[in-house]
Every structure is written in structure tokens, then in C-alpha cells.
Amino acid sequence: MYALIAILVSLLALVVLLRLRVRIGKAMAASAVLLAILLQVTPGQMWGHLATEWHDRPLTETTPYLFVSLTLLLLLVNVVGEAMGQIGLSARLIPAMHGLFRSRRVALAAIPLVMGLLPTPGGIMLSAPMVREAGDKIGVERSRVAAINFFFRHQWEPVWPLFPAVPLIVTMLSVSPGRIVAYHAALAIAGMVSGIVFLLLAGIPPRRAEHMEARASVGSHVKDLVLVFWPILFTAILYVKLHVPPAVGILLAILGLLLFHRVDVRRWPGIFKAARETDIVLLLFGALWFKLNLEAGGAVGAVVTFFQDIHMPPLLVVFLLPFLVSFSTGVTTPTVAITYPFLMPFIQTGGQTLLGVETLAFAGVVFGLAISPIHLCLALSASYFNAPLMRIIFKVLPPALCVAAAGLAMALLAP
Numbered sequence: 001m002y003a004l005i006a007i008l009v010s011l012l013a014l015v016v017l018l019r020l021r022v023r024i025g026k027a028m029a030a031s032a033v034l035l036a037i038l039l040q041v042t043p044g045q046m047w048g049h050l051a052t053e054w055h056d057r058p059l060t061e062t063t064p065y066l067f068v069s070l071t072l073l074l075l076l077v078n079v080v081g082e083a084m085g086q087i088g089l090s091a092r093l094i095p096a097m098h099g100l101f102r103s104r105r106v107a108l109a110a111i112p113l114v115m116g117l118l119p120t121p122g123g124i125m126l127s128a129p130m131v132r133e134a135g136d137k138i139g140v141e142r143s144r145v146a147a148i149n150f151f152f153r154h155q156w157e158p159v160w161p162l163f164p165a166v167p168l169i170v171t172m173l174s175v176s177p178g179r180i181v182a183y184h185a186a187l188a189i190a191g192m193v194s195g196i197v198f199l200l201l202a203g204i205p206p207r208r209a210e211h212m213e214a215r216a217s218v219g220s221h222v223k224d225l226v227l228v229f230w231p232i233l234f235t236a237i238l239y240v241k242l243h244v245p246p247a248v249g250i251l252l253a254i255l256g257l258l259l260f261h262r263v264d265v266r267r268w269p270g271i272f273k274a275a276r277e278t279d280i281v282l283l284l285f286g287a288l289w290f291k292l293n294l295e296a297g298g299a300v301g302a303v304v305t306f307f308q309d310i311h312m313p314p315l316l317v318v319f320l321l322p323f324l325v326s327f328s329t330g331v332t333t334p335t336v337a338i339t340y341p342f343l344m345p346f347i348q349t350g351g352q353t354l355l356g357v358e359t360l361a362f363a364g365v366v367f368g369l370a371i372s373p374i375h376l377c378l379a380l381s382a383s384y385f386n387a388p389l390m391r392i393i394f395k396v397l398p399p400a401l402c403v404a405a406a407g408l409a410m411a412l413l414a415p
């Protein structure tokens with residue numbers, strides 16, 4: 001019970017600091033400090049946990065590696081946006097999207113939806129510059145643009161096998177990937193449909209003359225899209241096919257972008273100055289420190305045990321445990337690894353695997369991630385789009401509830 005209270009108090013402190021207009025990086029670091037104090041995590045315990053990580057996990061899964069790689073990636077994403085702006089590519093994106101899709105709403109959602117196929121931490125920032133440019137062009141309020149980018153970016157996670165959680169669940173349940181994807185598709189479909197209803201059908205200003213790009217040919221629009229998207233696609237291909245870290249891939253893409261468009265070398269330092277964003281560095285540090293405190297302090301296991309001891313209704317346990325852990329940590333795969341072993345008696349019973357019940361558990365994961373201020377993508381969206389965090393969460397909440405409802409329907413109706 002105490003661990004649960006400590007987590008809630010730390011998250012409440014984060015929300016209060018944000019309401020007091022403390023920058024999100026400082027607020028996140030302060031929340032992590034408070035959690036360490038409440039859980040009595042000493043520097044020695046933290047060091048021991050880091051040493052265990054270094055010994056037992058691959059380098060790419062250790063916290064220091066994540067901090068360095070994510071920081072470089074996110075700072076370099078700012079450079080990509082600056083470079084595209086100075087070259088003039090950003091201005092060509094919006095007409096191209098409108099010309100191809102003939103719908104400003106589809107254009108806003110399509111960018112993060114496509115970028116969501118790249119399963120890299122912090123990958124939301126790859127689409128953020130383009131979505132912000134599109135939203136500003138047609139006059140959409142920043143918190144709605146941030147919510148659209150955030151929500152649609154994550155709609156593939158229940159079904160896209162390149163996200164580690166999907167093969168992990170397949171292995172734990174000993175079922176075929178096709179069956180997991182078929183059941184989880186209900187969550188992805190519910191998310192996309194409800195996202196359209198709550199985020200795209202309202203809050204979009206009327207079409208103006210400058211939004212019309214009928215004169216240009218489809219081939220011209222495709223060419224513009226290729227020029228804008230190739231750095232992101234290049235990064236994705238290097239990551240998925242050759243396992244090149246995204247930070248390295250995006251740096252190579254920036255250099256290629258500048259060389260291809262023959263940008264004067266004397267302009268390069270000014271473009272790379274866009275990487276000077278200390279609040280993003282502090283935000284990443286605070287979020288990863290918060291997660292380390294949970295692990296080193298044994299908080300997640302204590303909370304799981306507490307809910308088991310008070311004999312909560314089975315379906316509530318199946319949904320609430322993944323929700324609480326994902327909400328507290330803002331990460332998917334560790335949530336599955338931590339909570340699913342405790343949920344196995346509910347998911348596998350009588351010699352059968354109840355994938356409808358498992359879908360409810362994953363709906364809890366998705367719902368927690370969608371509204372968690374600890375979720376890096378959500379926190380980074382608030383910082384990058386300069387929009388209040390709680391306003392973004394309130395806009396995401398209705399479609400996130402629809403995803404949770406879809407999970408409940410699968411648990412009650414699906415075999």
C-alpha cells in the first residue's frame with residue numbers, strides 16, 4: 001500500500017509543478033527525487049541496480065545507453081526540423097499531403113500513423129516537426145495537434161510485430177502471432193476510429209483558399225513527400241534492417257540532407273544549434289530516473305502483491321494491474337513482463353488460453369500509456385508543441401477510453 005501511495009504522490013507532485021508552469025524537464029526531475037525519497041532508494045541501491053543492469057542485460061537495454069541514445073536522437077530531431085525549414089522542405093509538405101489525400105484531417109493523422117511503424121523509443125519526435133507545421137498551416141490549436149501526433153503515433157503498438165511487447169506475449173502464452181494480432185486488432189481499430197471521431201472531426205478550422213493545391217500533379221506531390229520523408233525512412237530502414245541506432249541513422253540523414261541540397265557549410269553550425277535544448281535532456285534524465293527508482297525500490301512488485309491480497313474481481317485485476325504499471329512507468333514491454341506472470345491464472349485456465357481476457361490486459365497497458373505523464377512521448381509532445389500537458393491528456397482521454405471499452409468487450413464476448 002505504501003509503494004502505491006508513494007507513486008501517486010510523486011505523480012501528483014509532477015502535475016502540480018506543471019500547473020505552476022515549471023518546465024517539464026525540471027518537474028520530471030523533481031518528481032523523481034521525491035519518489036526516491038519516499039521509497040528510500042539510496043545512492044548505493046541505485047548504483048547496485050545499474051551494475052546489475054550492466055551485468056545481466058545487453059548494452060542496448062541499459063539505462064545509461066538509453067539516456068545517451070535517446071538524448072542524441074531527440075536533439076538531432078530538432079536539427080532535422082531546422083534543416084528542413086531552412087531548405088524549404090517543410091513548406092512543401094503541407095501542399096503535398098493535402099494534394100494527395102484531399103483532406104486536411106487525413107493529412108494530420110497520416111504522418112504520425114506512418115511514422116508509428118518505426119518502433120524506436122522517442123520516435124514520436126520524428127513526426128512532430130511535420131505535424132506541427134501542418135497544424136500551424138491550417139490553424140489547429142497546438143494541444144490538439146500534439147494529441148493527434150501522440151495518439152495516432154501509437155495505434156500500431158497492439159498489432160505491429162516489430163514492437164517487442166507482441167513477440168513477448170506470443171512467447172509467454174505459447175500461441176501463434178496471428179492469433180494475438182487478430183485479437184489485438186480490436187484495440188487498434190477502436191483507437192483509430194475513436195481518434196478520428198474525437199480528435200479529427202472537431203477543432204479543425206474551415207478550409208481556406210490556401211489549403212487548396214489542385215493545380216499540381218500527383219507526381220509532383222509524391223516527389224515532395226519523398227524529399228521530406230526520406231531522412232525518416234532512411235533512419236527506419238537502417239534501424240529495422242541493419243540495427244543501426246536511430247541517433248546514428250538520423251545524423252547520417254541530416255548530413256545527407258545538407259549535402260544533397262548543397263547547403264553552405266557556413267550555415268551548418270546555425271542549423272545544429274537547434275540541438276541546444278537542455279529541458280529535453282533533463283526530461284529524459286528525470287523520466288529514466290523515475291523508472292529506476294521504481295525498479296530499485298521494489299515498488300511495482302509491492303503494488304502487484306497488494307492488489308492480489310485484497311481479492312479484487314478478476315477482470316478488474318486483469319485491467320488494473322497493467323494500467324497501473326504502464327501509467328507509473330510509461331513503458332510497454334516492462335509492463336507486460338512484470339504483470340503478465342501474475343495474470344496467467346486468469347488468462348490460461350482450464351487448459352485454454354482466453355485471448356479475449358489477454359486483450360483486456362493489453363488494453364490496460366495502452367490506456368495507461370495514453371494518459372501517463374511519465375510516458376516519454378506524451379511528455380516530449382507537451383515540450384515540443386509548447387502545449388499544456390493536462391490539456392493534451394484530456395483530449396486523448398475519450399479515444400483512450402474507447403480502447404479500454406474495446407478490451408472489455410473482447411474479454412466478455414470473445415472466446
